[in-house]
Amino acid sequence: MLPVNHYINEFYLTAAEVNAQEEMPLSRLVTLIIDTATAHANSLGFGYAHMMETNTSWVLSRLSIDLRRMPGVNRKYMLVTWVDNVNRLYSDRMFELQDGQTGEVIGWAHTTWMAIDMDSRRPTDLLVHKALVDVIQSREFGGEKSGRLLPLRDDSEGYSYTFKVSDIDVNRHVTTRRYIDLITDLWSLDKYTECRVARFEIAFKHEARYAEEAIALKAPHQCPGDVYDTEIRVGDTACALARIEFVER
Incomplete structure (x- = not known):
């Protein structure tokens, strides 16, 4: 217990x-x-x-x-x-x-x-x-803490999205769920059929709001494996930086 x-x-x-x-x-x-x-x-x-x-x-x-x-x-x-x-x-x-x-x-x-x-x-x-x-407790932890996440280059691959009513929380800011879905949607359905997510990390930098237009970007990370850096950006401001690692099923 x-x-x-x-x-x-x-x-x-x-x-x-x-x-x-x-x-x-x-x-x-x-x-x-x-x-x-x-x-x-x-x-x-x-x-x-x-x-x-x-x-x-x-x-x-x-x-x-x-x-x-x-x-x-x-x-x-x-x-x-x-x-x-x-x-x-x-x-x-x-x-x-x-x-x-x-x-x-x-x-x-x-x-x-x-x-x-x-x-x-x-x-x-x-x-x-x-x-x-x-209430601080010591318990064995089998994962890893986040590493350093950096903004992407302007020539990174991505798409644009305008935040809607369903994307906004009680504080009238964009929900965490929407940021994660925007990142997930950077890859095709075939990608997820062939691979699964093994590791995901994200850092929240700035609060986005209703009707703002964002850009979701991705670029291969400079390390071995199927790893990508991603960013959600509004104008010149990074709202969220993330890294995702895939492994074959």
């Missing part, structure tokens, strides 16, 4: 939630990671309602995911999460993805969060939240 400082989110992947490969879409997995982090923070007293008392809000800054395989249809899964580290500006939260029927660990995720002032949009001091510091 896990201690209270760990949180488990159990879910079942239905046919309505999967992609053409009968697997969980990357954007759905990221959404579940965010929802699980939110639920754990709420249960421990430093969630959305508590942060709004001081006019602050949690913001996801960085994310990395390592996958042995993607969750498949009609199976139960579990996300286990815990707080790994807290300093003045950032909190690191880890995740373990398990097959709920076999107990096999099929993936890990590392997330970095900030709490920002809702008016100034500037980071606030996390160390004032004693409840957050008190």
Whole structure:
């Protein structure tokens, strides 16, 4: 039995939630990671309602995911999460993805969060939240943290997209889900039939808004393997930088 400082989110992947490969879409997995982090923070007293008392809000800054395989249809899964580290500006939260029927660990995720002032949009001091510091846990983590991500060249391959109503969250900014889907759509359906995502990492740099026109870009990364650097850009401003690694099925 896990201690209270760990949180488990159990879910079942239905046919309505999967992609053409009968697997969980990357954007759905990221959404579940965010929802699980939110639920754990709420249960421990430093969630959305508590942060709004001081006019602050949690913001996801960085994310990395390592996958042995993607969750498949009609199976139960579990996300286990815990707080790994807290300093003045950032909190690191880890995740373990398990097959709920076999107990096999099929993936890990590392997330970095900030709490920002809702008016100034500037980071606030996390160390004032004693409840957050008190739940730091040491647990084996089988993934890797994010590396350095850089903007792409202007001649990189990509496409344009104008943000719609369904892309906007409660803060009237573009959702994380939309950024992930824009990156996923840089490749054809045949690519995902032949390959799966083994690693994904993203850094959020700037908030995009409704009706803004973005460009999604990709370029091969300068390393062995099927690895690409990607960027979501509005005008000359990078909103998100990401790296994705594929492996053959």
